[in-house]
Amino acid sequence: MENKIKVAVMGATGAVGQVFMWMLSDHPWFELAYCTASAARVGQKYASTVHWVMPFEMPEAIKDIDVKEFNFDAMKEAGVKIVFSALPAAVAMEAEPQLRARGFYVFSNAAAMRYDQDVPILIPDTNVEQLDLIRTQGYPQTGFCVTNANCVTTGLAMALAPLRKFGIKTITINSYQSVSGAGYPGLSSFDITDNCIPFIKGEEEKIEKEVKKILSINPDVYAYTVRVPVMFGHLETVWLDFEQDVECDEIVKAWNEFKECQDLPSTPKQPIVYSPESTFPQPKYAFWGNPKGMVVYTGRLKKKNGKIGFCLLVNNIVKGAAGGSIQNAEAFVSRFLNR
Template structure:
């Protein structure tokens, strides 16, 4: 597949840095455009960004000039594909502007996740929901060649629904209780002050419980024409911040609509291979991995399974209140953020939804000093 030029909006933040890390050597995509806040425009990326990841900042990326964070004013051609890593309030303003000029906006923001015509997608779970982009006004008003917005879920919801999807398919879900232990990297940089989190647990993350409860319903819901019928199940979430660098751990109790044995549940996870044979560069070969260790999964040991894109499940046992309980772990800034958006873009490419975009922006001319 010919490499497509892509842009990253919000490129200097932690999720933006993950995008750069994951896309720098991607076989299908080539980083050609970077933007962040107004104060970054005109600087090199190396000057605008405090690189915090454990791999070196690529030299050619460090030398790139940061562009304005709006479609107009870009020096050179605006890429048709924009990966967005923005705070919700900023995303609510900027993402529709890029969709309106014809870009495919692959967003990590929460701003439009629950908008009825915006797909909220984990490809292994509900790739068919991508059909919703055809209902978006920015898409329809340009003869089916216009831009659109696609979102990935909250970092704590992604690992959870990957573990739930094979159970929902085989047995149905009646009710669900989940308590999270979420890594500090989920709060961005500088995130939670060290004196607040070291040796501590903070039992509150703003809007997190509401996001989990709503998003699970949409992710596991059914596409009916141009709307999503939400999953008919009760979901209760407790969300906690813990002193772990990367990796969200979640303790889950579940009541199934159809009784299932331990062996049947393990088979559902082991046989869950929805993207097999599609050869997507970022997709894990086994999306849900079960570890039968008595003390697994653990963030330090298991967060990078499937190159950080798999969900690891363990400790399956009977629950005295519901039916079954287990623990699920996923990498929150790879599978839960940038990697999820990259995988969404790969599926869109496979479906041909990145081919016929008509970007209507006249590029600005660079002025030599």
């Protein structure tokens, strides 16, 4: 694309921020023009201050970028239009409405604005039409905020989107969530090494609220969320009750035929990949696929007493966070700027 759109990353040194920096280092539509972290890092080169936790090398293109202060005027002067937020929710709660009011297009990972009625929780593969809510926020006269879902919900909503047509009555979900989901430095190694923690604050409530808002459905949801000693990728086991009798091969067919948003650079050709392999999927495949980490993997499909059960794997920091946000911005550009 000629004239790439200039973008900023807020919270660029955190777990999600690092994925933004990596994916934006060579993006066909977006140019990384500005990045921020907490005050102590301002003025330092990115590579010299970040504690890089990705399982691959830092791209050369981002190493010498200066970490800057959060300053609206400086961002405007740098030509920034789109702001990607990987801020903690409490910081986002203040910063994001201010960015929107100053005309920036904000794509956020934080929960701060997710439940506002006029703010979409967007997963373009499943509910791209909800992008139109930005007009209710005042776009094109003002800026806007678009959020992505909690990382567990993203994987769940992806796997359920093609199954909505069967009438989902109840969802029972258990998650096995990696430590990167708690950010960096996150949990104490003393707490998580050789251990599992069957409580993640607020997570079960988020899943229930968000899956309903994203998919516009109203099933009963029963969730347990567990932190496990794995670096990347959230595994989920799911049981579903449907309004009609559904066979496993119909579920596989629905997943295989799910191929929306192919025109966006960050959307895989096959967004949901199912395998009948008995030990599939596993968190060690979290960075598989093209683009890396954007595919949701499903497996262990079975039917018992009319219920359908399966496993899924979502990369929590890519599809479930920064990659999902970038895909949201691509969907906006494609739908509203006709690029």
